[in-house]
Amino acid sequence: MLRKIITVIILLITANTFAQEQFNLYFDSNKFELTKKEQNKFNQWILANNNNKIVAIHGFTDEDGTSGFNDTLAQKRVNFIFNIVKDQIKIREDFKTISFGESFKQSENKAENRKVTIYYILEKDIPRENEILGIKQDEVLDEEQTKPEIDYPEKLIFENPNGTKSEFKLDREFMKKVGNAKTGEKLTIENLNFIINTYAVVNESRGKLYELLLVLQSNPELKIEIQGHLCCMPVDRTDLSTQRAKAIYNFLIKNDVYRARLSYKGFGSTQPIYPIPEKNETERAANRRVEILIVEN
Template sequence: MLSLLLLLLLNGSFAQEQFSVYFESNKSDLVKKELLRLEDWIQKNSKSKIVAINGYTDEVGSVEYNDSLAQKRVDFISDFILDKVAIREDFKTRSYGENFNQSQNKAENRKATIYYILEKDLERENEILGIKEEEIDDNLPLHEKIKLAKKGTVILLKDINFFQNTFAITPESNGALYDLLFVMQNNPTLKIEIQGHICCVSSDRRKLSLERAKQVRRFLVAKGITMTRVSVTGFGINHPIYPIPEANEEQAAANRRVEIEILSK
């Protein structure tokens, strides 16, 4: 059985894919033909992610019996796919029994349906599922932001600045650097990616954004944080907050920034 469950309502407005297998009357295991279809689906979707499995029955039998049978069908599929296809952490199984829009063809009602997201769409997973990320109050201290952050959350490191056209960190940045260090020390399983951004130019030919991210990592490593916990990337001018060329210094300052992305907690 899969242990982590969440109520995930599925409706036609979602863009996830779906795949159904069909059961014999009063059965909760699959005949060979349907089992082969399921195995084929698993092979083709080893890099997809399952978000839910729903179970259904026809109207033969009592409501209580059908609810139980529908759940047994879900359990059969859940056990069969375990460790074969990635499953969303808040995955949910649901048994509808006969309480759904029944087909006139009873055989079509004896089924379990897998809802999943293709590998190519995983970057849009929450968007597809209609899940909105809660915004973290920008005024919170860094350690509070980290507590609220989830994997994939990007946090601006305020008050980290560099001397013009270099990757040398200014002395007034020390407070922000030590805030980050304390967060890493107090969250020993935390892994981050430091992301550098620059402003005001047409291209990052000198890879200054990457060097600035590396410089922040050098500080952390020098203070005892293992390099395996800190990766770096330089986005150059590819992800500006304001269009380049910026209209004023305020916009330029916003564009030249260092952020961290939560890789794991």
């Protein structure tokens, strides 16, 4: 891990930028927030690069002020940019936020020194990402083998407005499966039930929504599609399967999951596990389900 990070840092500091892009944002003196002009420029860059991948963000200042003040200011600039972009563009897991302050070769034009530089790789070059950064395959394998396992909680307790408490038991194994799933995998959310003929989740199943929320919060690169399925009827006349998938989507959006990481779709009864009409409640329950498709992980 240490060797890997050092390699990335050295490559970014030196002139070895083969197949690696960079984008600069500039700040007013002693400020860490962008001007309206720079914010607009940043917004346009995000829209144009949402399929690319960030590998580092570096912060700089001019020589005005003390070194301590400039080091802090540079870090604030980095943090400001990171907090905007973190849920909108893919970011390398071991990427570095580095604040150099005034400790770099200064331009004679002070305005050029008050900046943040984003280093990124174009979508077409992402399959060669480790090669571009000079990371050997054995180092990648070492990192994957030593990646710590996320310790999900066993339950969540909420205090209701009336003073009572609600407790949800969480399925940690399911959460681990979703967090570790590969792109293209599909998992069923077991025991996620709705009030009959509606898209309202029954109280007993609300813990399933929080399981999904915690997994997404703990795995910032995870993108999913929520898929709704119905039983019993050959035609989903009210589009209930889509409404149920959308209800889960809306819950996640409401809890600050960035919408670019989510999508939803209803399939009605077009993809049954058991033929329709089903023979019993077991088959109906299997067909009446919500699945999670791993779009990216």
